[in-house]
Amino acid sequence: MKSLPLRAPFAPKKKKHGWQASIAALFALLAVAASAYAFLYLKHDPSLTDLRGRLLGASALHPLGTDHLGRDVLTRLLLGGVQTIGYSLLALGAALIIGIPFGLLAGYKRGWVDKLFMRIADGFLAFPDTIVAIVLSGLLGAGIGNLVLAIVIVKWVSYARLVRSTVLSESQKDYIRIARTNGLSDIRIMTKHLLPHIAGHVLVLVSLDLGKIILLISSLSYIGLGAQPPTPEWGTMLNDSRPYFQSRPELMVYPGLAIVSVVLLANMLGDYLRDRFDVKKEVQP
Amino acid sequence: MILSIEELSIAGRDRTIVDSVSLAVREGEFMALVGQSGSGKSLLSQAVGRLLPPNLHASGRILFEGSDLLERGPREMRALRGSRISYIFQDYQGAFTPFRSIGGHFDEYQKVHGETSKFVRRAKAAEALESVGLDAALLRRYPFQLSGGQLQRAAIATALLLSPRLLIADEATTALDSVSAHRVLELLARKQAETGCAILFITHDWRHVRRYANRLSVMQEGRIVESGGKHRILDHPQHEYTRKLIEAAPVLGRSLKSGLEEERP
Amino acid sequence: MNREYTAESPVIAVDGLVRTYAGADRPAVNGVSFAIGRGECLGLVGESGCGKSTLARCLLRIEDADSGSILLGDTDIARLNGRKLRPHRRRIQIVFQNPTAALNPKLKVADSLIDPYEQLGRDAKLSHFAYTSRYAYIRRLLEAVELPAELAGRYPHELSGGQRQRATIARAIGIEPDVVVLDEPTASLDVISQGAVLDLLTRLRTSLGLSYLFISHDLAAVHRMSQRIMVMRGGEIVDRFGADDLFAEERQPYTRELISIF
Amino acid sequence: MFRILLRKFLEVFVFLLFIMFVSFLFIRLAPGDPVLTILNVDELSVSREQVEAMREEMGFNDPLLIQFGNWLLDFVRLDFGSSYSTGQPVMQTLLRALPATAELTFGALLVMLLVALPLGSLSAVYRGSWIDTLSRMLSIVGAAVPSFWLGLILIDLFGVRFGSLPTMGRDGFASLILPSLTLGLAISSVYVRLLRSSLLDSLSQEFVRSARARGLSEERIFWLHALRHSLPPVITVFGVSLGSLIGGVVVIEVLFAYPGIGKLVVDAIRQRDYPLIQGYILIMAVVVFVVNTAVDLSYRYLNPEMKLKEKEAHR
């Protein structure tokens, strides 16, 4: 730390937000276009196995080769994208919808509400996620709804607690007191005055959680939640390619890269949004 | 000339807030800066220490003891700040880190600037607080446990602690009652006499200007409209705005109705 | 209640208010009683740290008084909480001493300004700041405190100290409450703006019948604004008198000291 | 003082009891029971009647409340039962695996600290510079790459190709390096970004400018003023993830044959080894409770205003 020439207060390099947003948008467009293409002009059946044509390298027919059952990797990748991103966004959104109000309420109300809420949260943390998933899949059967439910149960606590911690410190401040004397309902104080303070951290967590959730979905589909084989899905593709770690590492790289790019995209979007909430951002004239 | 601001402009992304302002503060002088609220006084003063908010940018020249501060490296600036130039900011609450006690701030400040003896540091801190009329017991408190005026006085005490060459005080007495404000200004004057430091004093209070300033500049809408000796401006304001400003000064009751020109010994 | 403290038909009447901070050895506010009549401005002066802001916060129920009552009309709000308190919020507003802390740094000025109206002012019939549209309303508020309309779209940290202070004043008076507690409302304003704001406050008071608790160090301003003045010291009210008596000889030595220095 | 302690203790006890009750119901709601595993139907000839008889004998046909009551009676006597699959006392089994898990967790946390602290702070201080970009890339890759992959690559690199770090088992410090590294890197990404985000907030606070005006060095401002102000969200997420860190490192335990608690529990879940799962949840509940209580206390330490307000509320 000492030896590094720390620059003076925020003497920043030029930083523009424009290009990031546009890159993100471009990425998103590309992804949408590619999936649309995959839907419309599929050359390959994504679940058609061909044992004699398995683990093929790239060729004109299979631009990314074939997987361990001889299915076209590119097709599966493209189709899997829709599934994967859809599921994980849904799950993440649901986790947010539960976690944020919970955290807001606990942090804002304090007292017994807080205590109760946080003990509930602790309770959830004590459960291993496999148990949750097994019980859900056993009780309710497989299905997207239950998959989402399982992820929500596993994930909401971190959002609730993160939100709560910010709310705890912010609600000491005068402007919240003023808001209260202005008769703002608690809900309104939470949504209007506290939410912008929370957004930054939550966005960071969300954008990175996206990757974790994709991986989580794949492990849940093993025990019957989520996508059933042979539905293409990135996390599962990644898991399936595990045996070929030494012989065909690229099988792992493709879905891996796909997930990375989605997380990257989410992260850029998150940063972009974060900067919007960061009203003191540095913008050079 | 300890501080000489030449053609300084401060601009944001889409507008210029301070427009080619020149201002000089002489060695050992009490220079008052008055003017319209929002005219750019605070920004101007912050530009001197290169402490502008990151979205604003200063251009021009700020000569401190002969060299241009805008060209100094961050390390050099750091050496100047706190020891040779010290600040009292308008937002007195922001002067203190919320989770550190007042005493902690005093202690750290002195330690960073080379005072090694803990005993001395503590004694000096207590002394400084008492000099602004605060109880040394407040050292143990956290910032949020002080009243507005107490905080402001604590901030003033820190700023004076190391006898800077230039003190920039941005509306340093707004939260103070007349007794405390008087006490603080007396202290400033005494310090100035002792150490010969220059003071750039931003204020809205004509009484303070009248009583303590040597020279005076008036700002309006990002420009300095008038500068000069205190008496010259108070008695013969030339600019329309200055005149209005002087006239608008509040007058207390009957006894002081005529008292604008009155000087206290 | 002592006759002297009361006003004709008080809008707010405070009796025996005590507030002790955790860890403090003596109360910051110690048995304060007073009343303010409709359309009246009560000045409150006192040295720094004597408990003025604490008193103001107690009135607004931002802090809880240990004992004492706060009659707003005929309801004692000192013990009300939550939902029960909310209907009474409309009638009392505050301007904080430190405007920086009183504005949400993440909200644009306009969003902060609209709060009281949206929550409390909708049902009220506003005469001076009549609401036609959000834009017009905010503009009118800003105009009233002599701020350019463009500030509405800025964040608090992009305002000067005086501008912030005026914004908080605008917010407090925007719904024309019965009582406004003004904690050093003009401390960081230049004298011209200060005069304008004080004029505005006086105008509103006379035309709308607002009542003020006007806390200030600026004796000139207090003298100009208030009908009655209280002097506070060490958490207690040590002197009270009509504004015209400020210079009377029978004033307490402490009051005289405050005046003399001014 | 004593009363406060007593109250706290009661609170914890009720909390634990509740957790155990819920988990008891929950686990038993999961389809399947341990009878098939106990009878080893995979290799031994068992008839349906025998399965049923076993079920009856083990009380799995009793009403859940009665089962819970029985469990509770044992619990009060501090008897947590024995594992169905090994016959070993549950607590003994778990506590024996706990040190290994603790070591791994600490190792990973250390790695996380060594990665996240510098990377997170540098990318906040030099926002928008190459180091910011780099740290973003690293953390995104970290968030998207499954840990088994990372682990295999590390094994391949440090176990096979270069150097000969042990890749299996738990034999002293050297064998801890690779698993900790894998786990630590995998969890770092969130902290890097969170710390950056939080630091950006702190660094734009007014008190930072005041500290600068006082001539404090950037290092000092960072360490003593801004960092502490940025910690609450980071600590919060840490507290939340510690639980899953302890139980969720199965992949890494399997990969490195590291005898921790995670693997134990996953096996227990697969075999519906109720007492073991129950014991694990009990331990986790205690850990989670302790950690998150500590996190809550840390808020108070980090923000004295909260502490004093609390005191007042208690009056």
Place this chain on the structure above:
Amino acid sequence: ANPAAQASDAAVKNVHFLYNFSTSSLDPHVDSSYVPLRAGITETLVRLDEDNLTVAPWLAESWNSEDGQHWTIDLRDNVTFQNGKPLTGDSVKASLERALKESAAIQNALKIDTIEAEGDKLEITTTQPFPEFASELVNPNTAIIDVSEPDIVNKPVGTGPFKLDSFTPGSKLELSRYDGYWDGAAPLDTVTFSFNEDANARSLALKSGQVDIVYRPEVESLESLKAIDGMVVESTSTFRVHQLTMNMERESIKDLNVRKALDALIDRQGIVDTILLGYGEPAIGPFLPSLPFAPKYGSAASESGTDAAVRYLEEAGYKRENGAMTKNGRPLKLTLLTYSSRADLPLIAQVFQSDAKQIGIEVEIRQIDTPEEYMASNRDWDIATYSNLTAPRGDAGYYLNATYHPTGSLNFSGAEDPKLTAIIDELNLTVDPAKRAELAERAANYVHDNVMNSFVLHPGTIVAYDGRKIKNWVTTRSEYYMITNKLDVM
């Protein structure tokens, strides 16, 4: 394990063996990972003869029963436990009794009523005539240990060639030679027996030289292992069979022709060649062909391929309409269960699904968590991939009873065929090995003819080791015997 340390200490002959399961308990009577036996610590009364696949003497010299209910067992004389105590009838009795007490499964399996010990003789009575009793004693959970030892769970003392020095639960065992071993002390000084459940990690460990023998390395890594000089890869088929379980309670599956069609649809050789990379053999019936009671199927016994499948379906009355096999206007739609704890099965399921689609059968795959439980309690599926040991101890009784007897706990197809049940019942009363083999064969043939289940393949066990170092390693089909007194280093 460290090569440098080994070089400096050349006198110590050590083998590091890496196994694919881990255990946290060594209780020989309870733990189903059988590590004590596999590591050469304990031994059973009888063992499986790997060449003839029959039951052979081990700690017992001979055994005998007329009626299948009263058994006399003669123990070997010169056997001592690793603590020096001699093996006696009493110690065997105590050991067996502990097994019965500790393990409900063993109690169930052995059906022992009384045990009497007299010198080196044991008299055992079972609760019912139980001809396969002797073969049940192959079960590693019946291993004989000295029960007077204090810490059986962590430090069992058996009669095997290696004694336990230390055990790290979930991680490894350190073993050293027992010099008093009855069959001749082992040439090795020490053996390290460690666990790693990740196939890739096992392969890498062998590559890095940390271990000498790896049990079940990652199949896909074998090419790269073989490329290393001196590396030996061995494989042998096991008693396990991957099968397609047919739920005979389902309307469509009740039809023999449908079952035949499904059976014909399975591309066995393709699956073995690709999914198992050739390490396994296609299965026709449940039993490994080398078992004495495995039927010899004529090559014309069954046709396979999509054409055959279509033909069978047509025979069953199905017609292809709009690309779907339809009967009475209803398309043939099947739900196929699979589970992930055996990694091959989901793959087989997907291949099957894809093949079925080719001829117009829609197969929906449902991945489940606990197959036994699910299949028993839910009947809303048609077919399931399942994997089963068919003759773990060299006898067919277990598999036939569990899978085809109406009372069997693994009878997921709901088979209730009186003829088959009769054969099995008869088998259960037959003592003579030759007669038993014949009955088992009849049962197997019956199953095959009626396609009660469809058998896909027998997976192989793969072991890779450093051929320049390891001598006398034997890859067994039973997967019971691993560390022996013959194992040596060059």
